Amino acid sequence: MGNPASTAKSVRKPLIAGNWKLHNNHFEAIALVQKLAFALNDADFDAAEVVVLPPFTSLRSVQTLVDGDKLKIGYGAQDVSQHEKGAYTGEISGAMLAKLGCSYVLAGHSERRQYHNEDDAIVNAKVRVAFAHDITPILCLGEGLDVRKAGDQVAYSLAQLDGALKGVTEEQARRLVVAYEPVWAIGTGEVATPEDAQEVCAALRARIGELYTPETAGETRILYGGSVKSGNIAGIMAQTDVDGALVGGASLQAEEFVKLVRFREQS
Ligand SMILES: O=C[C@H](O)COP(=O)(O)O
Numbered sequence: 556m557g558n559p560a561s562t563a564k565s566v567r568k569p570l571i572a573g574n575w576k577l578h579n580n581h582f583e584a585i586a587l588v589q590k591l592a593f594a595l596n597d598a599d600f601d602a603a604e605v606v607v608l609p610p611f612t613s614l615r616s617v618q619t620l621v622d623g624d625k626l627k628i629g630y631g632a633q634d635v636s637q638h639e640k641g642a643y644t645g646e647i648s649g650a651m652l653a654k655l656g657c658s659y660v661l662a663g664h665s666e667r668r669q670y671h672n673e674d675d676a677i678v679n680a681k682v683r684v685a686f687a688h689d690i691t692p693i694l695c696l697g698e699g700l701d702v703r704k705a706g707d708q709v710a711y712s713l714a715q716l717d718g719a720l721k722g723v724t725e726e727q728a729r730r731l732v733v734a735y736e737p738v739w740a741i742g743t744g745e746v747a748t749p750e751d752a753q754e755v756c757a758a759l760r761a762r763i764g765e766l767y768t769p770e771t772a773g774e775t776r777i778l779y780g781g782s783v784k785s786g787n788i789a790g791i792m793a794q795t796d797v798d799g800a801l802v803g804g805a806s807l808q809a810e811e812f813v814k815l816v817r818f819r820e821q822s
């Protein structure tokens with residue numbers, strides 16, 4: 556059965572987000588953003604929205620650079636506390652990120668789920684905190700290798716989506732970004748085929764259409780993540796329901812990330 560929401564790809568601006576993970580102190584962050592700005596700030600570059608997600612300690616430096624030089628680069632954080640304030644040592648609140656001008660925050664990255672025991676309820680709380688502070692959550696989800704081998708990747712990813720969107724309103728869902736990241740493809744060099752990515756991304760969009768409306772599903776941007784590089788992004792982006800990429804390793808080298816972002820210009 557066709558998915559009417561899939562027809563609206565042209566209205567969704569591609570989003571390429573670089574998740575730096577545990578890399579780059581604030582000096583290195585400044586150097587990397589300056590290189591990206593130099594290569595991406597030409598007046599007519601409008602092919603994609605480019606976002607960097609540095610560690611918390613680099614956010615202030617990135618904010619100063621982006622605001623001061625009016626760079627066409629967005630930025631956000633890799634995580635947010637589910638709590639607003641209080642005795643939560645080491646946590647960073649949504650209000651703090653909003654004050655730093657963050658436009659985006661990851662919620663439910665598989666490394667948070669795996670190493671910090673974040674379940675769907677916590678991820679849901681983080682998604683809601685982000686919206687409450689007018690920050691767009693990039694909701695990360697995706698199956699591990701055992702689930703993929705069993706052929707249950709669609710059901711597994713949809714269950715994570717349902718869990719993360721409890722209590723999220725229609726108006727909020729329109730601003731949502733979802734990142735489908737099969738865990739077995741993260742940092743492994745093992746990229747999902749474009750068809751693998753499309754299968755799950757199409758199912759996610761159809762479910763958003765059921766939970767909300769087909770119009771909302773048509774506006775939601777769905778990214779693919781997992782070993783995306785300049786050499787494989789074109790095939791992934793050609794898929795109807797893939798609107799961008801969440802990039803880890805390849806976002807740490809300016810030259811490679813710029814090549815990836817400008818993939819349409821490659822012959
Ligand atoms: O957040 C990014 C993803 O985990 C992908 O990382 P990767 O591009 O290094 O595989």
